[in-house]
Amino acid sequence: MASDSVIEISGLSKTYGSGDKGTLALNRLDLRVNRGEIFGYLGPNGAGKTTTIRLLLDLIRPSAGSARIFGLDIRNDSVEIHRRIGFLPGELTLWEGRTGRQIIDYVGSVRGDAKGIAKHADELAERLNLDTSKRVRDLSSGNKRKLGLVIAMMHSPELLILDEPTGGLDPLVQQTFHEMMDEYRDKGKTVFLSSHVLSEVQAICDRVGILRDGELKAVESVEKITNVEFHWVDVTFRDAIPAGLPQQLEALPSITDVSTNGARIRMRMLGDFDPLLRAISSGYVETLHVEEPSLEEIFLAFYSGDKES
Amino acid sequence: MTGIVVGNTLRTSWKQILYWGVGLGVLGLYIDFIAMSPDIISGYADLLQAMPPAMLQAFGVSDIALLTTAEGWIVSVFVSEAAIFLSVFAVMAGLNICANDEQSGLMDVILSLPISRAAYLLERWIGFALIGLGIVLLCALITIAGIMGMSVDASLDVIFKSILNLYPAALLVMTVTCLLATAFRRRAMAIGFSAAFVVVSYIFNAIGASASGAITDFMESVSYFSYIHGEAFVLGSYNPADSFIIIATVLIGFALSLRIFVSRDIGI
Numbered sequence: 001m002a003s004d005s006v007i008e009i010s011g012l013s014k015t016y017g018s019g020d021k022g023t024l025a026l027n028r029l030d031l032r033v034n035r036g037e038i039f040g041y042l043g044p045n046g047a048g049k050t051t052t053i054r055l056l057l058d059l060i061r062p063s064a065g066s067a068r069i070f071g072l073d074i075r076n077d078s079v080e081i082h083r084r085i086g087f088l089p090g091e092l093t094l095w096e097g098r099t100g101r102q103i104i105d106y107v108g109s110v111r112g113d114a115k116g117i118a119k120h121a122d123e124l125a126e127r128l129n130l131d132t133s134k135r136v137r138d139l140s141s142g143n144k145r146k147l148g149l150v151i152a153m154m155h156s157p158e159l160l161i162l163d164e165p166t167g168g169l170d171p172l173v174q175q176t177f178h179e180m181m182d183e184y185r186d187k188g189k190t191v192f193l194s195s196h197v198l199s200e201v202q203a204i205c206d207r208v209g210i211l212r213d214g215e216l217k218a219v220e221s222v223e224k225i226t227n228v229e230f231h232w233v234d235v236t237f238r239d240a241i242p243a244g245l246p247q248q249l250e251a252l253p254s255i256t257d258v259s260t261n262g263a264r265i266r267m268r269m270l271g272d273f274d275p276l277l278r279a280i281s282s283g284y285v286e287t288l289h290v291e292e293p294s295l296e297e298i299f300l301a302f303y304s305g306d307k308e309s
Numbered sequence: 310m311t312g313i314v315v316g317n318t319l320r321t322s323w324k325q326i327l328y329w330g331v332g333l334g335v336l337g338l339y340i341d342f343i344a345m346s347p348d349i350i351s352g353y354a355d356l357l358q359a360m361p362p363a364m365l366q367a368f369g370v371s372d373i374a375l376l377t378t379a380e381g382w383i384v385s386v387f388v389s390e391a392a393i394f395l396s397v398f399a400v401m402a403g404l405n406i407c408a409n410d411e412q413s414g415l416m417d418v419i420l421s422l423p424i425s426r427a428a429y430l431l432e433r434w435i436g437f438a439l440i441g442l443g444i445v446l447l448c449a450l451i452t453i454a455g456i457m458g459m460s461v462d463a464s465l466d467v468i469f470k471s472i473l474n475l476y477p478a479a480l481l482v483m484t485v486t487c488l489l490a491t492a493f494r495r496r497a498m499a500i501g502f503s504a505a506f507v508v509v510s511y512i513f514n515a516i517g518a519s520a521s522g523a524i525t526d527f528m529e530s531v532s533y534f535s536y537i538h539g540e541a542f543v544l545g546s547y548n549p550a551d552s553f554i555i556i557a558t559v560l561i562g563f564a565l566s567l568r569i570f571v572s573r574d575i576g577i
Contacts, residue, residue: 057421060574083423093414095321109313110422151418 006159006190007033007056011065014051025051027214028065033192038185040201040222041194043211044294049194050090052211053163056192057087069159083111086152090163090194092144100125100132100139100147104154111155121154127180128173141168149177160184160191166200178204198225198292210298225298230270232291235280237263242283249279310428318436322405326443329398333391333444334451337472340387341455344379344463351377361519372540380463381543383456384471388539391448391472393511395479398444400503402437403486406430408496411576426571434487434563438480445476470547471539477555478533482507484562491569510534 012029015022026048033039043049054060056067058078067074069081094103108117125132130146139147145168152160166174181191181204195201201208201222208225210218240263249255249267252275257268263286269276280288343349354376375381407430410416420426449472456463485506490499510532517529529535536555541547 054417054575057417059417059420059576061572079423079425082421085421087418087421089414089417089421091414092418094418095415098321106313106317107422110311110424112423 004035005032006035007031007039007067007069007192009052009056009065009067012052012055012062012067013064014048014055014060015063025214026055029216031209031216031219033190035190036185036188037206038181038191038193038204040205040208041192041211042196042198042201042208043194044196047211048214049196049211050163051214053087053161053192053194056161057082057085084157085159085161086155086157088145088148088152088160088162088165090167092148094136094144094147096137097135099135100130100150103136103147104132104151107151108154113155117154120156121150124150124153124180127176142170142173145169146173153180156189158189160189160193162191162193164195165193166195166197174200198298201225230268230293230297232266232293233269233276234264234266234287234289234291235285236287236289237265238284238286239263240283241265242280245279245282249276252276252279310432311424312432314424314429314432315436315439318433319439322436322440323443325398325402325440326447329394329444330447331451333394333448334455336390336394337383337387337448337452338455340383340390341452341459341461344382344456344461345459347377347379350379350382353382372544375540375543378543379461380467381540383452383461383463383468384539384543387452388471388475388537389534392475392478392534392537393507395441395444395475396482396507399441399479399482400486400500400507402441403483403503404490404496404499406433406437406483406487406490407570408487408490408494408499411490411494412496414576416575420575426575427567430487430491430567430570434484434566437483441479441483442476445473445479449473467542471542474539474542474547474552475537477552477559478537480559481533481555481562484559484566488562488566488569491566491573494573 009029009031012026013024014026015024017023029048029052041049041052051060055062056069056074058074058081061075070084072081074081098106104118104121105114108114108121111117121132124130125146128146128149130143130150132147132150134143136144136147145165149165152162166177169177181193184191185206191204193201193205202225205222207219207221209216210220210225241260246258246260246265249265250258254271254275255267255269257266259266267276343353354373357376358373372381372385375385407416410419419429449469452472453465453468455461456465456468482503486499486503489502489506490496493499493502511534513528514532514534517525517527517532517535519525533555536551538547538551
């Protein structure tokens with residue numbers, strides 16, 4: 001194994017069930033995540049992201065293949081691996097009747113350094129604006145998520161495995177989270193982050209793996225993925241779409257798939273906004289709505305040559 | 310094994326000792342209170358005498374003569390009733406060992422910590438085994454305090470031992486539930502099969518003790534209720550081998566649970 005690989009996955013497969021009723025959730029996954037990088041694991045729901053994470057954590061067992069973390073086998077050395085990682089599950093469940101502080105102390109004691117960990121946990125909680133004196137059942141879903149982040153990060157693990165980490169967090173806390181991830185990378189630590197939100201991955205990740213139907217379709221730098229990015233743009237005019245505008249837009253090289261509906265015009269746009277803004281300036285624009293493409297669309301664009309266009 | 314999970318289990322579930330221990334203790338006090346009145350006891354014995362043997366067994370009675378003494382009354386009635394209530398606790402405790410956490414998703418957080426599956430299951434089992442012991446001891450304490458307070462003519466030693474003898478059976482039901490939960494993964498299935506185990510054991514004991522023959526003897530021998538000998542302590546016929554059989558079964562059952570739990574997927 002290369003010395004700079006923190007995660008090395010080789011031919012990892014997982015089938016749920018057996019025989020004809022078996023469902024292939026992950027198919028011969030090969031992947032390396034390097035030390036000191038933030039790796040985004042992108043895919044639509046059901047693509048196999050959580051299955052991969054659960055395999056890495058030895059919560060489920062592979063049907064074929066193997067994986068190593070820090071050079072250690074995920075099955076035989078799981079306790080040692082878990083000592084050095086932090087994990088935030090996608091659907092976080094905690095002890096409902098206990099306070100954040102009690103859970104932090106308990107997890108800290110299982111990790112073997114309750115006092116030292118608690119100090120760092122306090123710093124993280126303060127930064128995330130989390131009140132650890134409240135019982136879990138009294139926390140909002142966003143605050144539960146913050147507590148999950150504190151628990152995952154409080155022992156300063158060498159590797160963070162985060163499954164959809166920012167779901168339920170408000171934008172300000174998401175920003176703080178992004179800063180924390182940047183600091184993590186600066187310290188030479190590694191983050192493996194699954195998400196189906198492209199903008200989140202763009203904001204913090206160095207490399208991205210795109211998973212679809214249990215198969216890893218691409219591993220690219222974030223820049224490369226960003227280059228294939230396009231937007232859906234909706235423009236609503238106050239009165240009516242100016243005459244000849246749809247044809248004018250279709251003539252622009254960066255705009256395709258123009259459709260109209262009353263005073264509203266929708267299009268797919270690549271690259272800069274300036275040509276579009278100039279074209280629509282002939283009418284009174286009431287609203288302009290820009291929509292991120294779905295992962296599926298990015299994926300299709302990436303492989304259908306849109307990048308070149 | 311560090312004992313941290315045992316400690317956490319006790320911290321989160323210690324109230325069960327209070328609720329169940331006091332609940333069963335109050336039942337003990339009620340039976341102590343009746344034992345104060347020889348007329349009620351003998352009247353009850355007369356009533357039971359008219360019943361067929363299977364019905365007597367269902368009431369936990371094999372020797373009517375024992376019911377005419379306060380000591381025999383307490384042991385026969387209380388132990389058989391407490392055994393049923395403790396079985397309910399044991400099923401719940403067995404589910405709490407892993408099934409509830411697995412179904413809720415909490416197990417994903419726990420098993421991402423540096424603790425092996427085997428150590429976790431063992432510590433949870435020990436935690437709930439200690440809670441069960443606490444319940445039995447508290448219930449015995451309250452029952453004995455009632456006997457002393459009401460000046461009932463009964464040997465405290467016999468009463469204490471007969472109540473304590475419920476503990477291995479409670480461990481057995483807890484372990485069987487834990488085994489079913491690790492095997493089936495689904496809480497509802499574990500509850501169903503554990504309840505069936507308790508009910509079938511109870512019926513087998515009642516039928517087995519009321520008739521003789523190869524089949525009925527077998528039925529009695531496989532029922533854990535037949536190893537809870539409250540009356541044997543009064544008659545001086547208690548055989549420690551019976552408790553050892555239950556404890557050996559508990560150990561085998563837990564070893565199987567461990568084997569299944571460490572080798573299968575979690576939370577699917």
